[in-house]
Amino acid sequence: MARPGEIPYFSAMQIYKDFRFEAAHFLPSAAPGTPNARVHGHSFRARVVVEGEPGRDTGYIFHFDELSSALRETEEDLDHRMLNDIEGLSAPTLERIAMWIWNRLSNRVPGLVQVEVHRDSCNEGCVYRGPSRSTQLAAE
Numbered sequence: 001m002a003r004p005g006e007i008p009y010f011s012a013m014q015i016y017k018d019f020r021f022e023a024a025h026f027l028p029s030a031a032p033g034t035p036n037a038r039v040h041g042h043s044f045r046a047r048v049v050v051e052g053e054p055g056r057d058t059g060y061i062f063h064f065d066e067l068s069s070a071l072r073e074t075e076e077d078l079d080h081r082m083l084n085d086i087e088g089l090s091a092p093t094l095e096r097i098a099m100w101i102w103n104r105l106s107n108r109v110p111g112l113v114q115v116e117v118h119r120d121s122c123n124e125g126c127v128y129r130g131p132s133r134s135t136q137l138a139a140e
């Protein structure tokens with residue numbers, strides 16, 4: 001029961017933090033000689049979404065300073081890199097980058113529910129909500 005004057009909340013809320021990185025890549029599946037088969041670069045924007053209930057006394061789900069610190073190493077490992085050289089990113093599509101970021105953060109960010117990777121210059125992006133239940137069961 002909310003105290004007088006306190007805003008009652010009964011459902012989870014979400015917060016997010018974006019980080020940007022510039023990186024190069026090529027797509028191994030692209031036909032030889034096509035632009036995507038050649039090394040090229042993009043500006044990427046990642047969004048990490050956390051779900052939970054704000055603490056009664058703190059008023060926040062997860063302090064943004066802690067969230068920034070959890071993202072910093074992942075951001076550094078992507079920024080100004082050749083993505084194809086990173087383990088697990090041999091085919092560095094938005095989809096694979098989103099999964100890669102999820103795998104890096106799932107044990108570092110409590111309440112992680114979604115990772116997005118956007119290429120704003122192309123008005124395109126990917127939304128990843130974690131491994132499907134069947135994938136999780138198969139991994140157990």
Ligand SMILES: Nc1nc2c(c(=O)[nH]1)N=C([C@H](O)[C@H](O)COP(=O)(O)OP(=O)(O)OP(=O)(O)O)CN2
Nearest residue numbers: 027036040041042043092093094095119121122124
């Ligand atoms: N489903 C997906 N399709 C494609 C992806 C992807 O990650 N997921 N990636 C590519 C290539 O990376 C391609 O280079 C994407 O860029 P494009 O949309 O062609 O636009 P630009 O090359 O002009 O990108 P800029 O960053 O604006 O230079 C293709 N398909």
Ligand SMILES: [Zn+2]
Nearest residue numbers: 025036040042
């Ligand atoms: Zn590309």
